[in-house]
Amino acid sequence: xxxxxxxxxxxxxxxxxxxxxxxxxxxxxxxxxxxxxxxxxxxxxxxxxxxxxxxxxxxxxxxxxxxxxxxxxxxxxxxxxxxxxxxxxxxxxxxxxxxxxxxxxxxxxxxxxxxxxxxxxxxxxxxxxxxxxxxxxxxxxxxxxxxxxxxxxxxxxxxxxxxxxxxxxxxxxxxxxxxxxxxxxxxxxxxxxxxxxxxxxxxxxxxxxxxxxxxxxxxxxxxxxxxxxxxxxxxxxxxxxxxxxxxxxxxxxxxxxxxxxxxxxxxx
Numbered sequence: 001x002x003x004x005x006x007x008x009x010x011x012x013x014x015x016x017x018x019x020x021x022x023x024x025x026x027x028x029x030x031x032x033x034x035x036x037x038x039x040x041x042x043x044x045x046x047x048x049x050x051x052x053x054x055x056x057x058x059x060x061x062x063x064x065x066x067x068x069x070x071x072x073x074x075x076x077x078x079x080x081x082x083x084x085x086x087x088x089x090x091x092x093x094x095x096x097x098x099x100x101x102x103x104x105x106x107x108x109x110x111x112x113x114x115x116x117x118x119x120x121x122x123x124x125x126x127x128x129x130x131x132x133x134x135x136x137x138x139x140x141x142x143x144x145x146x147x148x149x150x151x152x153x154x155x156x157x158x159x160x161x162x163x164x165x166x167x168x169x170x171x172x173x174x175x176x177x178x179x180x181x182x183x184x185x186x187x188x189x190x191x192x193x194x195x196x197x198x199x200x201x202x203x204x205x206x207x208x209x210x211x212x213x214x215x216x217x218x219x220x221x222x223x224x225x226x227x228x229x230x231x232x233x234x235x236x237x238x239x240x241x242x243x244x245x246x247x248x249x250x251x252x253x254x255x256x257x258x259x260x261x262x263x264x265x266x267x268x
Contacts, residue, residue, distance in 0.1 A: 010063030132258035135250035197232030
């Protein structure tokens, strides 16, 4: 079911694809957003198969122009997690000129609504821990959490817009119905260093990990330095997750620096 958001033209419409032409447009948008080569691309046929067989494909249009889409597929947790069904969200793409305008949030809310309508109350996806803006959206805006670090998730080196960088990822859990995230008392955070990859322990079972607030930034971080920062941040996250911490927030703390907030024994 399509939803019309906003009243001033051109309004934003969010809903399932209306035919093959929409799937082809999403494939093109994917190439533009992620700067992929033809061999790395997302095909309209794959989207059609997912849409027809328990996956979710949802688009956003401004007038007649496609400005974003998400797609996910049905998956099942391992036995240690009770064989729980969930939607794994592989891609959320928003046109460059529409980022920060609410398109991404509208798409994720439509995805949540569609998952719940199918009887699924968990959505998972992966994101680059170095991308603080993505982390803030996932954790602070949507209210997802993460306690799982996956080094080299897509192989040794990334392609497309992140070519040459490591493909380390965080896996987030988004419990549905989505709730506003808990309010964390950031004003009382300890003084955090400007350098990325540092861990600072706070009071009441809190910890902070610093990351760049803009990534990737080749001028600031040459390839060797970028990979070193990725390793340091990944090691810090992995150690805290092993110690029982969960990442619940990521915010900019000063120009050039953002930080994750992790808490111990947070309820899912």
